[in-house]
Amino acid sequence: xxVVVRRAGGSSLEVALVVAGPFxxxxxxxxxxxxFAGLDRVRVVAGTVVAARTVFICGVxxxxxxxxxxxTTVTFWVMTISNIAAYTSxxxxxxxxxxxxxxxGKVRIGFSIASIAxxxxxxxxxxxVPAGWVFATAALLSLPGALVFFGIRADRPAVAEARxxxxxxxxxxxxxxxxxxxxxxxxxxxxxNLGNAAMIPLLLVDRxxxxxxxxxxxxxxxxxxAIIAFWIWGRVLDRGRSSVRWTVRNSLLAMLIPAGYIVxxxxxxxxxxxxxxGIAIAGSELTYHxxxxxxxxxxxxxxxxxxxxxxxGIRGTAAPFLAAGMLGALPPQAVMLVxxxxxxxxxxxxxxxxxxxxPLPAAxxxxxx
Numbered sequence: 001x002x003v004v005v006r007r008a009g010g011s012s013l014e015v016a017l018v019v020a021g022p023f024x025x026x027x028x029x030x031x032x033x034x035x036f037a038g039l040d041r042v043r044v045v046a047g048t049v050v051a052a053r054t055v056f057i058c059g060v061x062x063x064x065x066x067x068x069x070x071x072t073t074v075t076f077w078v079m080t081i082s083n084i085a086a087y088t089s090x091x092x093x094x095x096x097x098x099x100x101x102x103x104x105g106k107v108r109i110g111f112s113i114a115s116i117a118x119x120x121x122x123x124x125x126x127x128x129v130p131a132g133w134v135f136a137t138a139a140l141l142s143l144p145g146a147l148v149f150f151g152i153r154a155d156r157p158a159v160a161e162a163r164x165x166x167x168x169x170x171x172x173x174x175x176x177x178x179x180x181x182x183x184x185x186x187x188x189x190x191x192x193n194l195g196n197a198a199m200i201p202l203l204l205v206d207r208x209x210x211x212x213x214x215x216x217x218x219x220x221x222x223x224x225x226a227i228i229a230f231w232i233w234g235r236v237l238d239r240g241r242s243s244v245r246w247t248v249r250n251s252l253l254a255m256l257i258p259a260g261y262i263v264x265x266x267x268x269x270x271x272x273x274x275x276x277x278g279i280a281i282a283g284s285e286l287t288y289h290x291x292x293x294x295x296x297x298x299x300x301x302x303x304x305x306x307x308x309x310x311x312x313g314i315r316g317t318a319a320p321f322l323a324a325g326m327l328g329a330l331p332p333q334a335v336m337l338v339x340x341x342x343x344x345x346x347x348x349x350x351x352x353x354x355x356x357x358x359p360l361p362a363a364x365x366x367x368x369x
Contacts, residue, residue, distance in 0.1 A: 002018045017320075019201070019320045029306050030166060030310045032082035037163045046147070046150045056139050061133070085306040101235070101237035101290060105233055108226070118138055183307070185352075191339075192344075193258075195322055195335065198323045199332040218271065221278070224278070225275045243287045244294075244354050253283075257277050261333075262333050323335050326338065
């Protein structure tokens with residue numbers, strides 16, 4: 001989508017808006033977590049996804065300007081991510097601890113296989129038919145899967161979720177020193193990582209003049225790598241070791257992605273970066289949820305997930321615009337170097353969390369009222 005917006009004449013700020021779309025959704029996640037507290041989690045997850053995709057179909061077909069397309073994308077992500085607290089709590093309830101990583105990985109393997117097929121088809125058709133038609137068709141084909149989700153059976157929580165004041169939730173989570181340090185490290189790392197993500201479409205269009213066939217090939221390779229990576233990551237994370245430790249290692253690997261865009265002399269030499277991206281994205285998708293499940297008290301997984309999502313929203317919303325603002329003084333490659341410095345600092349902070357001992361269960365009282 002960022003490349004399509006750029007090719008349609010979108011400005012760097014409109015591209016940044018598209019890149020920031022998911023993170024704007026994360027920014028609103030605590031509000032939706034509060035609104036959905038106590039409701040059936042399966043219906044929340046399935047209902048929000050169906051609604052989001054329906055709105056996306058209508059929006060891309062009606063879009064007449066790059067800004068309209070960008071705003072449609074943002075709206076889609078706000079609705080999609082509104083279920084993050086319910087989704088994380090549901091995954092913790094459905095999957096056993098010793099098999100959760102593999103189970104979640106297998107689900108995402110199916111998603112990656114679908115991505116390969118859709119990327120190959122979309123990369124071919126997007127050059128000959130309007131992009132809005134391609135995106136609308138893809139969203140329409142995904143609707144049955146979202147509808148099937150309504151049929152998932154899951155037991156209700158032993159203790160019903162209650163709506164608690166946001167200030168009390170924030171105070172309780174802030175008191176968890178280890179989780180607080182982890183969130184801080186994610187903020188620093190994410191500013192660099194997500195700022196660099198906003199530079200990638202600009203480099204692909206303005207520097208490399210990447211054809212749509214390359215975009216399709218890159219996405220296919222990334223998804224094919226992710227198929228294998230999800231299986232491996234799932235087995236690794238189910239071995240019982242801290243998922244935060246593996247988050248550190250995966251974050252180091254992800255630093256090679258912007259480095260590749262900086263040094264690559266031609267667009268087709270970026271294909272090895274797609275392999276790295278597939279591994280890193282698979283690892284980050286699984287550890288994003290499993291970190292919360294490992295560190296949060298079971299009764300408060302939804303609250304911890306919403307806090308993590310909110311912090312992701314802050315850095316994800318701000319970083320692309322900060323990076324775009326730097327373009328007035330620096331070329332995209334230099335902006336990415338600045339981003340790499342932030343990423344390195346974030347990894348160093350994450351490493352400190354790994355070295356911190358986990359608190360004893362008695363040291364983390366659960367507030368239920």
